Amino acid sequence: MHRPNLVMVESTESTQDMAGKMAAEGFPSGAAVMALRQTRGRGRSGSEWISPPGKNLSLSVILRPVIEIRHAPLIGMLASIAVATVVDLACEPYQAFLKWPNDVLIQNRKIAGILSEARITDSSLEFIVLGVGINVNSSVDDFPVEMSDSLTSMSIITGRTFDLRITAERFLEALGELIARVETEGPSFVPSVWEKRWAHKGHSLIRDGIKGTATGIDSDGALLMKLPGGEIVRISSGAILAT
Numbered sequence: 521m522h523r524p525n526l527v528m529v530e531s532t533e534s535t536q537d538m539a540g541k542m543a544a545e546g547f548p549s550g551a552a553v554m555a556l557r558q559t560r561g562r563g564r565s566g567s568e569w570i571s572p573p574g575k576n577l578s579l580s581v582i583l584r585p586v587i588e589i590r591h592a593p594l595i596g597m598l599a600s601i602a603v604a605t606v607v608d609l610a611c612e613p614y615q616a617f618l619k620w621p622n623d624v625l626i627q628n629r630k631i632a633g634i635l636s637e638a639r640i641t642d643s644s645l646e647f648i649v650l651g652v653g654i655n656v657n658s659s660v661d662d663f664p665v666e667m668s669d670s671l672t673s674m675s676i677i678t679g680r681t682f683d684l685r686i687t688a689e690r691f692l693e694a695l696g697e698l699i700a701r702v703e704t705e706g707p708s709f710v711p712s713v714w715e716k717r718w719a720h721k722g723h724s725l726i727r728d729g730i731k732g733t734a735t736g737i738d739s740d741g742a743l744l745m746k747l748p749g750g751e752i753v754r755i756s757s758g759a760i761l762a763t
């Protein structure tokens with residue numbers, strides 16, 4: 521299937537910036553842009569997202585969900601579920617798992633990351649630009665040496681190469697189905713669906729030097745951590761280390 525709302529460019533600084541401009545100009549929900557090369561790809565928490573040209577999927581999608589601002593993090597989580605279904609299909613019999621808030625793992629290594637950026641106007645959610653980076657055809661040599669144990673790609677897992685545009689279309693299809701569900705019933709289903717793929721449910725975690733157990737995901741996407749004394753704390757952002 522060819523998606524008329526998927527633009528492909530050779531090179532750009534960041535598809536996030538391109539899609540952000542398109543959204544501000546009025547492009548509709550579902551419009552997406554992918555680039556074969558990003559010269560200033562961005563990751564979460566201000567990090568850089570580096571990917572060898574032409575090998576991996578770098579895609580940003582405009583979404584205009586009618587949801588409360590506090591539920592916006594659920595859209596990034598929804599995207600990680602959609603990526604996981606695409607990775608499952610490509611990497612069968614291996615299965616994709618999720619790391620809070622929205623990393624996708626396979627064989628305990630990161631295969632995809634999601635950067636969700638929202639624009640809020642007059643206290644309502646105007647749009648979200650959802651950035652998705654999937655390691656599709658990277659080889660081990662493409663990763664920085666110090667990260668080669670923690671990253672993987674669809675190609676490394678399967679020994680095959682994949683078409684980037686088809687991978688993008690499969691992701692947009694899976695995302696579209698989940699967004700349609702949000703439109704009909706709201707986003708309250710997201711935490712339970714996300715938890716089914718959670719790699720660390722019940723695991724010990726460390727946050728800011730405090731140890732606890734990952735017990736669940738709250739209705740707004742926050743991670744619920746149980747402290748040794750039984751108190752439950754909510755974690756809304758920031759790095760979590762699995763122990």
Ligand code: BTN
Pocket residue numbers: 533534535536558560561562563564565567569577578579580623632633634635651652653
């Ligand atoms: C992460 O840190 O795990 C999130 C990475 C998100 C990378 C994607 S690639 C497409 C889009 N454009 C960017 O500059 N970043 C996102």
